[in-house]
Amino acid sequence: MGEAIIIDGAAVICRRAKLAEIFELRWTLLRENMSRSAAEFNGDDAPSTRHYGAFLDGRNVGCVSFMLNEWEGEPAYQLRGMATVDDLQGRGIGRTLLDAALNDLKKSGETARLWCNARVPAIGFYDKMGWQRIGHPFDIPTAGPHYKMAYELEGAKESRDGR
Ligand SMILES: CC(C)(COP(=O)(O)OP(=O)(O)OC[C@H]1O[C@@H](n2cnc3c(N)ncnc32)[C@H](O)[C@@H]1OP(=O)(O)O)[C@@H](O)C(=O)NCCC(=O)NCCS
Numbered sequence: 448m449g450e451a452i453i454i455d456g457a458a459v460i461c462r463r464a465k466l467a468e469i470f471e472l473r474w475t476l477l478r479e480n481m482s483r484s485a486a487e488f489n490g491d492d493a494p495s496t497r498h499y500g501a502f503l504d505g506r507n508v509g510c511v512s513f514m515l516n517e518w519e520g521e522p523a524y525q526l527r528g529m530a531t532v533d534d535l536q537g538r539g540i541g542r543t544l545l546d547a548a549l550n551d552l553k554k555s556g557e558t559a560r561l562w563c564n565a566r567v568p569a570i571g572f573y574d575k576m577g578w579q580r581i582g583h584p585f586d587i588p589t590a591g592p593h594y595k596m597a598y599e600l601e602g603a604k605e606s607r608d609g610r
Pocket of ligand 1: 476528529530531532535536537538539540541542543564565566568569570571572575
């Protein structure tokens with residue numbers, strides 16, 4: 448799996464990654480000035496968890512992770528730790544990275560249901576990516592106001608009645 452976007456003549460490769468490849472970026476961008484443990488998520492090391500990164504000349508410039516965590520009582524992947532490095536935001540990396548991740552998750556056969564707690568300033572991104580807002584905004588002490596958002600993978604390999 449891997450998808451690329453060209454930015455200023457250079458390829459940004461979006462692919463599955465090891466946690467160690469994306470952790471510093473997650474920590475720096477999403478838990479700035481907090482301890483390392485604040486950037487460690489439940490399930491980071493679970494075999495079912497999938498991490499993805501965007502890489503420009505080997506530099507990690509985007510990250511996102513998916514953990515199995517149920518939604519409305521059903522198996523679902525929770526999107527966590529989505530970020531693009533400040534100087535390259537708005538250039539299509541987030542879209543390419545999320546598309547690459549969702550294409551890969553479709554093949555996993557785990558579940559077609561996805562959800563996330565989306566930061567209010569980032570809601571427009573998830574709107575553009577076709578995610579649906581659920582309910583009212585709520586506060587997360589480490590990261591401010593959020594909406595729950597959900598997305599259904601089309602054409603996922605999941606067996607609807609068998610799992
Ligand atoms: C949210 C974030 C991951 C988006 O990544 P990105 O690489 O900047 O996104 P892209 O350039 O691929 O944008 C895709 C589309 O979403 C739009 N978009 C991106 N961020 C947006 C935002 N905050 N508000 C409204 N629209 C946004 C872009 O304009 C683009 O629209 P287009 O296709 O019509 O041109 C990035 O801005 C980020 O890291 N923000 C800070 C950390 C954060 O809040 N993460 C989310 C935690 S829930």
